[in-house]
Amino acid sequence: MQELYLKRQQQADYFEVFSDCETCYFRQRRALLFKVVNKKIASIEFKGPELIAPYARQCCSFTLRIYQQEVELYGLFFPAYTQLLFEYLEDLLENLYNQLRPKIIKLIVIETLAELCEVLSSEFLDLKKSLPFVSFNATIRQLIQDVQSRLIFRAQIFIIKDIVNFKPTPEDLDYPAKLTTGDRYDQWCKPLQKTLAFLATIYRCVDYVIFRGLASEAISACLSCLQNLSDLLAQKSELDACLFLLAHLLLLKEQLTPFDIGSTWQRESIAETEITDQEEPASYDLLQLFTRDGPLVPVPFSLPKEKVEQHFEVAYEAFLQFSVKYFTEFLRDSVEKNSLNKFSAEESLKSFRCPCLAELQAKNKLFCERLHLYLGEVKEEQELYAVVKKKVLDGYQIFCQNNLSNFDFSELYNSIPRILIYDKKIYD
Known part of the structure; x- marks a missing residue:
């Protein structure tokens, strides 16, 4: 031959x-x-x-x-x-x-x-x-x-069904009680659990550009769910609502670190085989781009990590604003309730100071307990508390100057830093 x-x-x-x-x-x-x-x-x-x-x-x-x-x-x-x-x-x-x-x-x-x-x-x-x-x-x-x-097709269905259309049960909204049982992962809300598990599952299984598209959709849906859950929690406790959102966004930021989804998008051709299914959702964006010769994936989304960072910054500022309100609003209510400015005697301020400081101490204890429950990391808790304390002290100073100008409020103001201390007893 x-x-x-x-x-x-x-x-x-x-x-x-x-x-x-x-x-x-x-x-x-x-x-x-x-x-x-x-x-x-x-x-x-x-x-x-x-x-x-x-x-x-x-x-x-x-x-x-x-x-x-x-x-x-x-x-x-x-x-x-x-x-x-x-x-x-x-x-x-x-x-x-x-x-x-x-x-x-x-x-x-x-x-x-x-x-x-x-x-x-x-x-x-x-x-x-x-x-x-x-x-x-x-x-x-x-x-x-x-x-x-x-996988891409089923991923689209998963995002819509399990994240976009997520309906919380009373158990899903049982914060902070939910934070006192189970391991740390079980304490995360279900949309966050499902989003991170989904990303970990598909990360190595689809082309890079497709992964980032799906990741962007899943993360956007998760962010929306977190905000909705926070809004529902706010009906019961604004403190829990703010900390819930802040803690979950912080977790999302940390857990996205292993995924390389932060660089610039590129247009890329990806070979594909026609696959149909009766369950196809109406907004099946990625597969609608497919052609027989392979799709061109454009740049339709902002980067997922940037989205999370933007939401985190907004939630962080909202939490600081709430914290100032949380620690100072009761003082304004007490002034109005006791008609303090109608009196000129310093004795009225002294009698007013004791109950205010006692209430401030109780609020601080609750605040520290909640901070520890939601964050669970001492270093993070102390760093965040330090920022909150500075904001609150500034808020008290402005309040006293505006509302207690007829009094020597230095004793009241100087007592506040001794009370606003991160309570280490919560770790005992």
Whole structure:
């Protein structure tokens, strides 16, 4: 066959003889092998969608072994790889693809899709990079693209169903009682838990640009949920509402650190296979961009980390404003209630000072307890309390100057810093 192969390039007759030999070889191999291979793959038990990853591993491993044996066998007879070999190998792989794809497009659990994507990518894609394996790699790559397309679709549904349309139960709003039980993760609100678990699941499974698009949608939905939950908590306790929002935004900021979603967007082409589903949501933005030749993903979103940072800054300023109000508003109410300015005697201020300082002490204790419950990190709590204390002292000074100008309020004002101390007893 070596001589025949060399002579075929010089004389047409030899070319025809070589082609006939090759055609006959592949005809016999198809007759001997294809039914056996198809029967073997069909006999591999599919135990359900949740176990599709081990099923796909079995199917791909068996097919790869047969594929490699066919390449080696062909090399025993023919001196070089030809187009007929690649066509034969593609036909051999067709049954593998036809077995897996119908199961892929029915998967609905994101974790299952991510696991399958990981198995195909890490165990089979480009496992062998020599020329004869180009067809096998192409088939695995097509399966991965099918899984990714399905994953993107199910991700859109997840974001809408589990985050955008999240309806809190009384248990979800049971703060601060919820912070006294379970581990730290269980104390997070469900939208935050689901968002972070979702991002961790898909991070390595889809193209980078697609991940950032999905991350931006999920984070935007999570931010909206956090604000809604804070608004509901404010109906019961404004202190809890402010700390809930601040603590969850701080957690979101910290947990996004491992995800590389902070650089500039690029337009990028991504190959895609058409996959349809009756459950497709109306606002399926990413898949609507797909074309047969692959989509171009533009720059439709601001960066996810920037969004979180902006919301955190707003919540932080709102918390500081509330803290000043929390520690000073009762003083204004007491002045109005006791008609303090109607009296000129300093005794009236002294009698007024004691109950005010006692109430301030009680408010400070509650504030410290709540701060510890929501943040749970001593260093963060003390740093935040120091900022709050400065703001509150400034607020007291302005209040006293505006409302107690007829009195020597220095004793009252000087007593306040001794009360506004971060209470370490909450750690006992």
